[in-house]
Amino acid sequence: MVGLSEGEKHFIRGGIAQGIRTDGRRRLQFRALSVETGVIPQANGSARVRLGATEIIASVKAELGKPNILHPDKGKVSIFVDCSPTAEPTFEGRGSEELSTELSVALQRCLLGGKSGAGAAIDLSSLIIVEGKVCWDLYIDGLVVSSDGNLLDALAAAIKVALSNTGIPKVNVSLSAASDEEPEVDVSNEEFLQFDTSSVPVIVTLTKVGQHYIVDATSEEESQMSSAVSVSVNRNGQVCGLTKRGGAGLDPSVIFDMISVAKHVSQQFIAHLDSKISAAEAAAE
Amino acid sequence: MRDLHLSLNQTQRVRLEAALHELQSLAPAAASAAAVTVADTIPVNQEDNILKGHGTSDQDGEVVATLCGVVERVNKLVYVRTLRARYKPEVGDIIVGRIIEIAPKRWRLEINFSQDAVLMLSSMNLPDGIQRRRTAVDELNMRSIFEENDVICAEVRGFQHDGSLHLQARSEKYGKLERGQLLTVPPYLVKRRKQHFHNLAQYDVDLILGCNGFIWVGQHVVVGEKTKTTEDQQKSSADAENFTPLETRKHICRLANAVRVLSALGFTLTVELIIETAEASVTSNVEVNNMLGAEFYVQTAEREAKRRADLLRKKNGGR
Numbered sequence: 001m002v003g004l005s006e007g008e009k010h011f012i013r014g015g016i017a018q019g020i021r022t023d024g025r026r027r028l029q030f031r032a033l034s035v036e037t038g039v040i041p042q043a044n045g046s047a048r049v050r051l052g053a054t055e056i057i058a059s060v061k062a063e064l065g066k067p068n069i070l071h072p073d074k075g076k077v078s079i080f081v082d083c084s085p086t087a088e089p090t091f092e093g094r095g096s097e098e099l100s101t102e103l104s105v106a107l108q109r110c111l112l113g114g115k116s117g118a119g120a121a122i123d124l125s126s127l128i129i130v131e132g133k134v135c136w137d138l139y140i141d142g143l144v145v146s147s148d149g150n151l152l153d154a155l156a157a158a159i160k161v162a163l164s165n166t167g168i169p170k171v172n173v174s175l176s177a178a179s180d181e182e183p184e185v186d187v188s189n190e191e192f193l194q195f196d197t198s199s200v201p202v203i204v205t206l207t208k209v210g211q212h213y214i215v216d217a218t219s220e221e222e223s224q225m226s227s228a229v230s231v232s233v234n235r236n237g238q239v240c241g242l243t244k245r246g247g248a249g250l251d252p253s254v255i256f257d258m259i260s261v262a263k264h265v266s267q268q269f270i271a272h273l274d275s276k277i278s279a280a281e282a283a284a285e
Numbered sequence: 286m287r288d289l290h291l292s293l294n295q296t297q298r299v300r301l302e303a304a305l306h307e308l309q310s311l312a313p314a315a316a317s318a319a320a321v322t323v324a325d326t327i328p329v330n331q332e333d334n335i336l337k338g339h340g341t342s343d344q345d346g347e348v349v350a351t352l353c354g355v356v357e358r359v360n361k362l363v364y365v366r367t368l369r370a371r372y373k374p375e376v377g378d379i380i381v382g383r384i385i386e387i388a389p390k391r392w393r394l395e396i397n398f399s400q401d402a403v404l405m406l407s408s409m410n411l412p413d414g415i416q417r418r419r420t421a422v423d424e425l426n427m428r429s430i431f432e433e434n435d436v437i438c439a440e441v442r443g444f445q446h447d448g449s450l451h452l453q454a455r456s457e458k459y460g461k462l463e464r465g466q467l468l469t470v471p472p473y474l475v476k477r478r479k480q481h482f483h484n485l486a487q488y489d490v491d492l493i494l495g496c497n498g499f500i501w502v503g504q505h506v507v508v509g510e511k512t513k514t515t516e517d518q519q520k521s522s523a524d525a526e527n528f529t530p531l532e533t534r535k536h537i538c539r540l541a542n543a544v545r546v547l548s549a550l551g552f553t554l555t556v557e558l559i560i561e562t563a564e565a566s567v568t569s570n571v572e573v574n575n576m577l578g579a580e581f582y583v584q585t586a587e588r589e590a591k592r593r594a595d596l597l598r599k600k601n602g603g604r
Contacts, residue, residue: 003383003385003433004434006432006435007503008467011463011464011466014528014529014534018528018534020538020573023538023542023574023577024541024574026574031577032577032578033292279292
């Protein structure tokens with residue numbers, strides 16, 4: 001955790017009040033974003049996203065599995081987040097457990113929809129191979145390599161990039177005579193199907209410091225926050241999830257205001273991220 | 286260039302590579318010969334039986350580097366000075382540090398050294414400025430001078446015989462730093478010079494280049510009024526609107542971003558270069574918030590390459 005003197009805290013708060021933060025950014029400006037794809041060769045899709053000094057690696061691994069009996073027409077997706085001790089000494093051992101769980105739950109809420117998989121950002125029915133028998137299990141892992149605030153936004157962005165980098169092998173099912181037998185599947189090594197990631201939302205966290213709120217807070221700025229609202233917004237400007245952190249209460253009108261700001265900011269962020277993804281894909285080829 | 290994660294477009298990449306290549310070619314041959322990586326042979330004259338120092342090892346009769354860095358020779362001693370290492374204090378260095386603990390009669394400071402530095406209550410001037418014995422009351426009131434997490438500047442006094450590092454702050458110019466931001470850069474980028482305190486009057490900004498790589502950029506404080514401002518601050522935290530003026534804050538952020546760009550590019554930080562970079566951002570109409578963008582990095586690298594080339598030309602012309 002960052003220790004700041006009273007003078008520095010005062011300086012940070014003053015900067016946010018005056019609209020020029022310690023690194024010269026305006027209140028609603030993100031740090032420099034850099035995107036790399038295909039960083040883990042063994043995974044089906046992977047990405048490294050840097051947002052200032054925050055660095056995230058996300059990977060997607062697909063495995064063949066059996067669908068849930070209650071939802072035979074849907075595949076399964078799970079999201080795990082791990083915070084590396086290289087990011088902060090306090091993450092050593094079990095120190096990061098609480099934060100990791102908090103982040104994975106928030107991401108699951110935003111990306112996976114309800115228990116039935118309704119409203120999920122990833123089309124779960126596209127993961128099905130044989131209804132009720134075989135489906136793809138997607139394991140999405142996020143690793144916080146270096147932490148300088150705004151982990152949730154960076155994780156969501158990294159997962160979005162990793163999914164767009166993911167290729168699911170094409171599967172040929174040999175139709176067996178009896179329907180109750182296990183179908184034989186033949187996983188192709190050459191043909192891959194790309195994911196449609198256009199509906200995957202991004203998360204924009206608005207951190208309230210003093211009277212104002214900012215996006216993409218550094219860990220120093222986060223130490224001064226009273227509360228933070230994370231809004232996940234998809235390409236169509238629809239809000240997919242909402243979480244609030246921090247003890248201080250917020251007036252409902254402020255929250256509405258924050259949501260409309262988050263919606264506006266997220267559209268720019270999605271466009272920026274998309275251009276970064278296509279640039280990274282072009283560089284990888 | 287480990288810290289440099291820029292998303293450059295094609296032309297920017299070519300320009301940056303050209304500038305860095307030029308910088309490399311401008312470096313004197315002796316300097317590049319002195320740079321070693323692990324397992325590099327260090328050329329020595331075997332006859333004048335040399336002493337192998339830090340970061341060297343004997344391998345089949347040859348002296349081999351076990352660290353990455355620059356070979357230094359002091360008489361018979363040959364050692365490797367690593368670049369990305371912790372700060373190595375020397376007596377008289379001016380450093381910026383952060384208080385981490387208050388212990389009996391002393392403060393402990395984090396200064397990016399391999400151990401914590403110690404500032405004794407007896408080796409600093411009291412706020413009232415009177416020279417007298419430190420009493421038990423003073424000892425109890427230590428927190429009213431410096432608290433935990435305060436950023437202060439001080440001078441390296443020396444090593445005690447138990448190996449601990451002692452600091453002193455026996456002047457008005459030393460003490461608590463407020464209303465500004467602390468930046469950390471690799472210590473090798475700050476060279477020891479006559480002057481480490483810089484009052485940039487044109488910006489109303491104080492710039493302190495600590496030898497330990499901690500750099501303070503803050504609002505200018507008139508020496509002698511430090512105690513007064515603390516009282517002001519306590520008062521102002523009630524109304525909380527006594528912030529740094531916007532104009533000064535812009536200058537602080539501009540200078541801080543100049544330091545960030547220069548240190549990421551690995552250029553030695555001097556006050557002239559920092560001001561020059563900040564001024565260049567003004568003249569080329571780069572907003573403060575765009576200074577950390579790829580374009581300004583490339584411009585800075587190109588400007589530095591040009592500056593060093595001019596310097597070399599002047600030197601050669603003078604000969």
